[in-house]
Amino acid sequence: MALNVPGLIAVIIFYAMTLATGLWAAWKAKKNERNNTETEVAIVGGRNLNLFVGLFTTTATWVGGAYINGTAEIVYLPSRGLAWVHAPLGFAATFIIGALFFVKPMRSKNYVTMMDPLQEAFGGMMGSFLFIPPLLGDIFWFASILASLGATVSVILDVKGLLSIIISACTVILYTLLGGLYSVAYTDVIQLLFMIVSLWICVPFALLNSASENIAYTAVHEVFQGPWLGNIQSKYIARWLDDFAYMSLGGIAWQTYFQRVLASSSSKQAMKTSYLSGILCAIMGVPSILIGAAAASTDWNQTSYGLPTPNERNESSMILPLVLQYLCPTYISVVGLGAIAAAVMSSADSSLLSASSMFAYNIYKKMIRKRASEREVLWVMRLSMVVLGSAGTGLAFLSNSVYDLWFLSGELVYAVLFPQLCCALFVPSTNTYGSVAGFFLGFGLRLLGGENSLKIPPTLHYPGCILVDDVYVQLFPFKTFTMLVSLITIIVTSHLARFLFMKKILPIEWDVRNVFRKVPPDPSELEHELQVSLRTPEVTDSPRDEIYQHFSQK
Structure with a gap:
């Protein structure tokens, strides 16, 4: 296959648009620093994201490369099918549960990151331990979605995945480093719009290809590899429910979610954003489901791909780019590649910002240097973006093993961090x-x-x-x-x-952790709490001596 020059040009234009949007958002963030601290602008966008931007950045973060590729793959697999697709409804449940139970407790105390209530309830040292699962999850997530983009580019453009991984990582690191949440949020708007339009343009071509049977017929009839609707055998019902619970509840205890919640201008808006994001996430799964169904309904021997089938070649994980390449015209496959690139970048920047935010604010500022200035914390945050982004980029070349590590770390967040967060809040x-x-x-x-x-x-x-x-x-x-x-x-x-x-x-x-015995308060902690309270509307009405008295009694 020859190099797809028009496709390469189109991808370069898309990357340039994304980078330009990120740089513009960084300039906007700089202007907003007049009314907010630099750290809060970088981490929670000055707490003034509007409903439209909040909705798009929240949805784009969840609808990543793993979401659109993975959904198509599960529908295509003969042993799975639509019955085993958990993500659309699972993510919708995540946002609904988050809005009902978690938004108000997190907003009421003006937390900056998800780790704040954990450190408040269980102490800084324990909070540092609890930081490990989401840190690993964010790094492996960053690596796995970059790896999926590299594989996709190699299929459609015949360009080495190494090059696309490095360019994508550098682009994401640059605009996230300069603009923080502002850059991430506004580029997410562009990326999600591009995803919506691109995927829906590709669907008709995949469904109407002469090599594909009608998906309504193959949904329930034994054609090629069996009905793509799939089924759940009675012995697997408990496993299915376990996976659904993991997908629904396991997505809550992530900084990427609470970063958007805490960045909204009010609790009511944060709840609206969460509800609407759940609906939009479920809708965004439809194109991938249809593409997976088209793949399951295709006689691959009638295409230039030939036999054996993608499943027999163990290439099921690449089914979405394979459909774009072999069932769609060249110019349409390029459009689809843009959708995948947009999905990858919208998730990669969020994971990078999430990990660096918690490290700079909760580990460095609260544990290592409690008297660190706002500018110092901001530079630590930027440096950690480069380090973590470089580590994730290096791991991206491990491909499937990185995805498996991300999945395991996600399960650790569900099994370990979610119950900790529930206890800290409730x-x-x-x-x-x-x-x-x-x-x-x-x-x-x-x-x-x-x-x-x-x-x-x-x-x-x-x-x-x-x-x-x-x-x-x-x-x-x-x-x-x-x-x-x-x-x-x-x-x-x-x-x-x-x-x-x-x-x-x-x-x-x-009582080595001083949970029950009274100890004199740390003056540096008192000073930090006062600084926080003086910019928190709920506390600023209290006299300063009452604040001292309150914390000295802890």
């Missing part, structure tokens, strides 16, 4: 000792459950664990079970520790 009686116990028990249980994609056999065989093709498959909903065990452990251990120390069954000297 169970104020929990403490550091419960947090530590819940963290290590949840982490251990998840690893003992095994991970087939990384060739980690299960050490703990749950009920219904079966051997399929020499690989153990857990049919028990062990991800949700692990999350619930972690949640219960945090609550029970917290109350047990309180009982033991308050009843003096354990000597108060053993």
Whole structure:
């Protein structure tokens, strides 16, 4: 296949538009620094994102390369089908649950990142441990979506994936570094619009190709590789529910979500943004579903791709770009490539900003240098973007193994971090000792459950664990079970520790984290809390001496 020069030019134009939008947003962010601190402008956009921009940036963050490629792949796979597509409805549930239960508690205290309530409830040291799963998740997510873009470019443009990965990473790092959330949000608007238009343009060509049967007929009839609607056997129902719960609840405890919530101009607007994003996320899955159905309904021998089929060649993960390349005209496949590039960049910039925000604000400013200036924190944030972005770019060349690592880290966020966040926001009686116990028990249980994609056999065989093709498959909903065990452990251990120390069954000297014994407040922490309170409307009405008294009693 020869180099697709028109396609290459089109992609370059798209990247130039994205970069220009990001630089313009960086200039807008600079203007907004007059009324807000530099850190808050970079992390939460000065808390003044309007509904339109908030809706588009939230949706674009979730509708990434893994979403549109993965949905098409699952529909295409003979062993799966539409019945096993969780993402559209799962993401919709994520945003609805987030709006109902999590928006107001996070907004009420003017938090800057998702880690703030965790550090407030369980202490800075424990908060640092809890930072590890989302950090790994963001880095592996950044790497995996860049890898998917590289593979797609190599299929459609016949350009080495290495080049596209490096150019994409440099573009994302540059505009995110300069403009923070403003650049990410406004480029997301362009990218999501491009995705919507591009994917829907490609769908009719894929469905009407002469090599494809009518998808309404192949949905329920045995054609080529079986009905693409799929089915859920009774023995897999618990596994299906486990995956759906993971997709719905596991997406909440991510900084990428709360960054948009905290950047909205009000709680009411944040809730509207969350509800509407859920609806739009579900709608954005439709083009990928139709493309996957077209692939399952295609006689590949009638195309230049030939036989064996993508499934037989183990290229199912590339089914969306393969459909664009072999079932659509060249100029349409280029348009589809633009949609994939837009999806990748809209998620990559968000993951990069998420990890660097939490590191600079929650680790560096709150743990390493509590007296760091706003400018210093901002530069640490920018430096961490370069370091984390470079690490993710390097990992992108590992391709499938990186995607598997991201999936495992996402499960750790669900099993370990989600229950911690729930306790920090809704169970104020929990403490550091419960947090530590819940963290290590949840982490251990998840690893003992095994991970087939990384060739980690299960050490703990749950009920219904079966051997399929020499690989153990857990049919028990062990991800949700692990999350619930972690949640219960945090609550029970917290109350047990309180009982033991308050009843003096354990000597108060053993309270190494100073949860129950009174210690003089750290002056630097008092100063930090005062600075925060003085720019928080809910607290500024209180006299300064009352604020001192409040924190000295902690």
